Amino acid sequence: MTATRKTALVAGVLFLITEVSAIAGLALYQPALTDPNYVGGAGADARVLLGALSELILVMSVIGTAVTLYPVIRRQNEGIALAHVAGRLLEAAIITVGIVSVLALVTLQQDGAAAGTDDGAIVAAGQVLVAVHDWTFLLGPSVVLGMNSLLLAYLVYRSQLVPRFIALLGLVGGPLVSTSAVAVLFGLYSPTSHTVSALPVFAWEVSFAVYLIVKGFKPSRITAHPTASDQPHPELSVA
Structure with missing residues (x-):
């Protein structure tokens, strides 16, 4: 297996992990994000912490x-x-802020009463932390993700690393x-409708990942010439 084929395989697996972990994290977070009595109740801390790990x-x-x-x-x-690397780093940073807000919400639920904080203040603080998570979810895995998808889809479309119909999903979906997320930001679009608009970019990432895992990169001008990592090391060569 060449280094280029290994790169395609690893990238495909990582893309699938992003999809699975993102869906798992959001599902596991639901008690903290949707229950207005979460901070004042028994909580579902183990589930929410597992979501943070995801x-x-x-x-x-x-x-x-x-x-x-x-x-x-x-x-x-x-x-x-x-620019794509920088964008992915920004996306990861924004998601991390959302993780911290949820972890802070768990701490608030666990320690708020023990600290003698007024119940109304606890609920208000919890609402702020949920709002922080919701905004990071809109900005990171939506606005920035879309731009990153566009950049990557453009590169693989021009280089023909995958079939062009797959790249087109990213060019449209990104x-x-x-x-859609910017429209939600300004109150022009409902969050529910925004979820529907994310389906093309989801299809782009999944189809891109599966193709890389199963087929690898298509032969193209940028994979035609091996890189230094594809070459055998001189010290391992037999004279």
Whole structure:
């Protein structure tokens, strides 16, 4: 297996991990995000903490996809490839802020009463932390994700690393989810409708991941010439 094929395989696996961990994290967070009595009740701390762990895996996978793909996509356009890496780092940072807000919510639920804080103040503080998470969810996995999808889809479309219909999903889905999120930001669009607009970018990432795992990169001009990592090490060569 060549280094380029390994890169495709690792990138595909990491993309699938991002999807699974993102969905798992959001599902596990639900008691903290939707129950107005969470901070004043018994809580579902173990479940919410597991959600935070899932999102930490998401953060590492998001960074991993960018770092893994960079040596290949930079051959098409180094500037755009670097912008994609920077964008993924920004996306990961915003998601991390959301994780911290949820962890703070768990702490508030556990320690608020013991500290003698007024119940109304506890609820208000909890609402602030939930709002922080909701905004990070809108900005990171929506606005920034859409821009990152557009950059990567453009690079793989131009370089023909995957079938063009897969890249087109990213070229359409990326701007769509970002535009939809900005509309939600200004109150022009409902969050429920925004969820529907995220389906094309979800299809892009899943189809891209599956293709990389099963087929690897398509033969193209940027994979035609092996890189130094594809070459055998001289010291291992037999004279």
